[in-house]
Amino acid sequence: MVQELLEKNNARLNINDNQDQEQEITILSTKLRQLENELKILEQENELTNKRFLDIVSNLEHKVKEKNQQLYLSQSLITEKNKELNLMLNNAPALIYYKDAELAYIQVNQKFLSFFNLAPSSILGKKNNEIITDIDLFSESYDIITLNSKKPSNNIIETFKYEGNKYYFSVDRIPIIDSDNTARGIVCFAQNISEKISFEQEKSKFEEQLRQNQKIEALGTLASGIAHDFNNILSAINGYAEMAAHVETSPENITKYIDAILKAGLRAKELTRQILSFSRKKETKFSPINVIDIIEDVKKLVRPSLPSSINLEFIKKTDQAIIFADATQIHQVFMNLCTNAFQAIKSSKGKITIIIDKQKLEDDNPLQLEAGDYQVIQIMDDGEGIQESKLKQIFEPYYTSKKCNEGTGLGLSIVSSIVRTHKGEITVKSKLGEGTTFTTYLPTLDSLQTDSSEKNLKYINGCETILVIDDEESVVALMDEFLSYLGYNVIAHSDSVEAMNIFEKQPDRFQAVITDMTMPKITGLEVVEKVRSINENVPIILASGYFDTMEEEMISGIKNLKFIKKPYELSSLSHTLYDMIKNQNVLTNF
Amino acid sequence: MNQKKMTFYELKQAIHSSELASIKTVLLELIRLINDPSASAKQLKDLVEVDPPLSSRILRLANSAYYGMARRITDIQEAIIWIGFDTVKQISISMKALELFLGNELDIFFSRDKLWRFSVASALTSKLIYRREFKELGNDIYSIALLHNIGHIMIEQFIPDDFRKNLMSYRSGVKNLIEIEQNILGFDHAILASELMKEWDFHENIYLSIRFHHQPQLAPAHVRREATILYIVDQLCTRYDFGFSDIKNSNKFAFTSAIDAYNLQEIALDNIMTTVKKDMRKMEQLGWF
Ligand SMILES: Nc1ncnc2c1ncn2[C@@H]1O[C@H](COP(=O)(O)OP(=O)(O)OP(=O)(O)O)[C@@H](O)[C@H]1O
Ligand SMILES: [Mg+2]
Numbered sequence: 001m002v003q004e005l006l007e008k009n010n011a012r013l014n015i016n017d018n019q020d021q022e023q024e025i026t027i028l029s030t031k032l033r034q035l036e037n038e039l040k041i042l043e044q045e046n047e048l049t050n051k052r053f054l055d056i057v058s059n060l061e062h063k064v065k066e067k068n069q070q071l072y073l074s075q076s077l078i079t080e081k082n083k084e085l086n087l088m089l090n091n092a093p094a095l096i097y098y099k100d101a102e103l104a105y106i107q108v109n110q111k112f113l114s115f116f117n118l119a120p121s122s123i124l125g126k127k128n129n130e131i132i133t134d135i136d137l138f139s140e141s142y143d144i145i146t147l148n149s150k151k152p153s154n155n156i157i158e159t160f161k162y163e164g165n166k167y168y169f170s171v172d173r174i175p176i177i178d179s180d181n182t183a184r185g186i187v188c189f190a191q192n193i194s195e196k197i198s199f200e201q202e203k204s205k206f207e208e209q210l211r212q213n214q215k216i217e218a219l220g221t222l223a224s225g226i227a228h229d230f231n232n233i234l235s236a237i238n239g240y241a242e243m244a245a246h247v248e249t250s251p252e253n254i255t256k257y258i259d260a261i262l263k264a265g266l267r268a269k270e271l272t273r274q275i276l277s278f279s280r281k282k283e284t285k286f287s288p289i290n291v292i293d294i295i296e297d298v299k300k301l302v303r304p305s306l307p308s309s310i311n312l313e314f315i316k317k318t319d320q321a322i323i324f325a326d327a328t329q330i331h332q333v334f335m336n337l338c339t340n341a342f343q344a345i346k347s348s349k350g351k352i353t354i355i356i357d358k359q360k361l362e363d364d365n366p367l368q369l370e371a372g373d374y375q376v377i378q379i380m381d382d383g384e385g386i387q388e389s390k391l392k393q394i395f396e397p398y399y400t401s402k403k404c405n406e407g408t409g410l411g412l413s414i415v416s417s418i419v420r421t422h423k424g425e426i427t428v429k430s431k432l433g434e435g436t437t438f439t440t441y442l443p444t445l446d447s448l449q450t451d452s453s454e455k456n457l458k459y460i461n462g463c464e465t466i467l468v469i470d471d472e473e474s475v476v477a478l479m480d481e482f483l484s485y486l487g488y489n490v491i492a493h494s495d496s497v498e499a500m501n502i503f504e505k506q507p508d509r510f511q512a513v514i515t516d517m518t519m520p521k522i523t524g525l526e527v528v529e530k531v532r533s534i535n536e537n538v539p540i541i542l543a544s545g546y547f548d549t550m551e552e553e554m555i556s557g558i559k560n561l562k563f564i565k566k567p568y569e570l571s572s573l574s575h576t577l578y579d580m581i582k583n584q585n586v587l588t589n590f
Numbered sequence: 591m592n593q594k595k596m597t598f599y600e601l602k603q604a605i606h607s608s609e610l611a612s613i614k615t616v617l618l619e620l621i622r623l624i625n626d627p628s629a630s631a632k633q634l635k636d637l638v639e640v641d642p643p644l645s646s647r648i649l650r651l652a653n654s655a656y657y658g659m660a661r662r663i664t665d666i667q668e669a670i671i672w673i674g675f676d677t678v679k680q681i682s683i684s685m686k687a688l689e690l691f692l693g694n695e696l697d698i699f700f701s702r703d704k705l706w707r708f709s710v711a712s713a714l715t716s717k718l719i720y721r722r723e724f725k726e727l728g729n730d731i732y733s734i735a736l737l738h739n740i741g742h743i744m745i746e747q748f749i750p751d752d753f754r755k756n757l758m759s760y761r762s763g764v765k766n767l768i769e770i771e772q773n774i775l776g777f778d779h780a781i782l783a784s785e786l787m788k789e790w791d792f793h794e795n796i797y798l799s800i801r802f803h804h805q806p807q808l809a810p811a812h813v814r815r816e817a818t819i820l821y822i823v824d825q826l827c828t829r830y831d832f833g834f835s836d837i838k839n840s841n842k843f844a845f846t847s848a849i850d851a852y853n854l855q856e857i858a859l860d861n862i863m864t865t866v867k868k869d870m871r872k873m874e875q876l877g878w879f
Contacts (some may be wrong), residue, residue, distance in 0.1 A: 027857055030857045030858045030861055033858075034722035034723070034858060034861060034862070037721060037722045037725045038721055038722050040725050041727060045676060049674075049675070049676075052631075052675065
């Protein structure tokens with residue numbers, strides 16, 4: 001019974017167990033099936049992903065290839081560019097270096113290495129003081145200035161002495177600026193201008209010689225000019241005397257002749273005085289003179305020797321005719337021109353007209369004179385005129401159409417040389433049988449200069465001591481007079497060696513130096529160099545008729561130095577001098 | 591309310607010119623992308639990146655602890671590389687659909703947030719059924735399920751009084767919400783959503799299966815399976831209490847015949863729901879809801 005019950009119960013349990021187990025199995029198999037399905041889907045997705053991945057990879061491969069190609073191209077481009085750059089660096093007519101911001105050399109060109117006799121390894125990565133050379137390297141101080149200012153410094157002249165030779169370099173430094181405006185380094189180009197300089201020095205020596213020769217020539221011309229003037233005067237005296245002695249004429253006329261002889265005698269006396277003064281001073285004496293006065297004088301002197309049938313007229317279209325000139329020489333000019341005019345009038349009747357007027361000349365005028373105001377003096381005659389083919393020759397010395405002993409042929413050559421030393425020009429127009437006109441241009445002294453009310457604006461006074469150096473005695477004298485007039489204490493010298501000796505002995509005595517550029521012995525540039533080596537601040541004014549670009553470059557880097565072009569106006573010189581001294585005082589007081 | 595009742599047409603017009611309609615363009619593109627196996631990651635990236643709120647939501651998810659990225663993912667491209675194209679696709683469409691569900695709590699019983707949670711659960715469930723039972727990828731059904739209840743949002747937003755009334759009688763009664771809607775409004779949320787989606791150029795499979803998700807037996811043959819699965823999933827998610835449901839889970843017979851029609855067993859579905867529950871918990875942690 002119990003057994004039966006147990007069995008029954010067991011059977012029921014079994015049934016339950018079986019049912020549970022079945023249930024369990026169904027669940028498991030469902031899970032399994034779902035997992036299988038999920039797996040299949042995942043596989044599918046995986047495949048898709050793989051495919052996509054492959055696409056990406058192959059795409060990437062392609063891109064990598066492309067990039068490699070580009071890289072290769074740009075690399076070979078860089079190599080190519082490097083080659084070009086090296087070619088340029090090594091063949092550039094300059095020593096080139098490239099330094100970083102610490103001033104260590106990054107790169108230099110072949111010319112640099114060979115000039116300083118250096119191997120690349122002994123310079124690259126090093127600073128100036130770590131490099132052993134026979135010659136000093138280019139100045140680091142300008143490197144620093146360029147780095148700090150972040151601006152190029154151009155045309156700095158640096159000099160080296162090496163085995164007895166002097167080398168000049170014109171040095172340009174250019175900062176390398178990053179995009180964030182920090183200076184990363186500098187590139188420097190140094191051009192050897194030694195040859196150019198020595199050529200220039202040779203040239204100026206040669207020019208100096210030439211000028212000396214010309215001076216001697218001029219002296220000769222002047223002497224013969226004076227003799228010529230005496231001749232003119234003597235012929236007047238002789239002529240009148242002859243007429244008084246031999247021609248039967250009225251007593252009044254005789255008185256007139258004797259008057260003329262006396263006048264000519266006075267003129268001769270004046271001339272003698274001038275010759276004496278000339279020989280004493282050995283220089284032309286420039287001063288503000290009125291051309292009208294001179295011409296009036298000439299007219300008075302010439303008029304008596306002219307037949308009354310010859311009309312001499314002086315037309316003044318201006319009364320402001322002040323020029324800065326040597327009165328004697330200007331007198332000579334018009335004397336000569338009038339004499340020629342008179343001599344050209346062969347018939348008994350004739351007319352000589354002198355006209356004075358003002359004219360403003362612009363730059364590039366056909367006369368090639370400096371722009372400015374000029375006095376224009378025309379001397380016209382209705383004489384025989386000059387053949388066109390002869391027009392060019394009449395200014396040549398010794399050209400004359402006159403009979404032996406009548407003319408020397410020097411008159412017009414003296415005239416033109418005088419006019420030219422006065423920065424003027426003379427031209428001629430003529431028609432055979434109709435007459436001749438000589439036109440003389442002489443630069444007007446700035447009208448302000450004669451106007452005393454504005455004088456103070458024009459010039460600025462000073463009291464400092466100035467050293468003036470110019471080989472031209474006349475300039476030295478003029479500057480001495482002019483600057484003294486302004487109140488300066490002037491030490492002026494025509495000998496630059498002498499002047500330098502004075503400066504060296506008392507360098508602090510001078511508050512400014514004014515020097516000519518082209519001089520024998522010591523040139524203006526050398527004066528600048530010397531003065532600067534003794535006193536690095538004293539203002540220097542360098543005057544020259546012309547500056548070639550190289551000279552301008554050479555001095556452009558030097559501080560407290562100004563150059564003025566000759567001929568300079570005294571007013572602008574006084575301003576420049578005043579400004580420079582004032583600035584210097586401000587600096588030193590500061 | 592003494593407000594004049596909106597006609598069905600007027601309601602549709604109002605929706606057309608609303609915020610909801612503006613979401614549709616990106617949504618459509620995303621759905622197209624998800625269902626296109628040849629679509630590239632770049633297309634997804636380009637699409638998502640022009641929608642800053644969307645891409646920021648995606649990146650927030652991608653950077654969540656779940657994916658355990660050592661590095662910070664800063665753009666969609668990286669997200670695709672590090673957490674996978676498929677995952678980013680799914681996140682993208684969900685996050686875009688989420689925009690439809692953003693809004694204020696209406697009452698304790700209904701909120702857009704709760705409806706959103708229910709939608710995500712149904713999307714996950716239906717996708718798993720497709721994968722584990724039909725051996726299909728299940729990407730289409732995921733997006734359909736995600737959107738199948740947006741009709742409620744439309745009604746809630748544009749005729750809120752009616753919506754509240756319907757909701758009250760649904761809570762206190764035994765009828766499904768759809769029956770109440772048909773009685774009171776003359777149309778229901780399925781019809782409304784379907785009509786609009788049709789006008790918005792959604793694919794026929796999408797709007798038709800949504801149209802019949804409460805009456806799958808009436809669905810045209812080519813979308814009947816989708817409609818039926820939506821129906822089944824609604825029942826399952828209601829049973830597991832994932833957010834707001836619009837049905838009373840009572841019609842045992844209809845459910846059984848539905849699962850029988852596609853050879854689905856309760857055990858199999860229960861197994862799937864275990865996974866869904868786990869996933870939902872994970873997503874909760876990720877901040878989906
Ligand atoms: N006004 C003029 N009319 C015509 N010919 C002139 C005139 N002025 C100069 N000439 C010509 O130019 C020549 C050179 O003149 P220049 O004054 O140099 O010498 P010169 O007059 O001949 O000699 P000198 O001045 O010593 O008497 C003259 O011989 C003459 O032929
Ligand atoms: Mg003569």
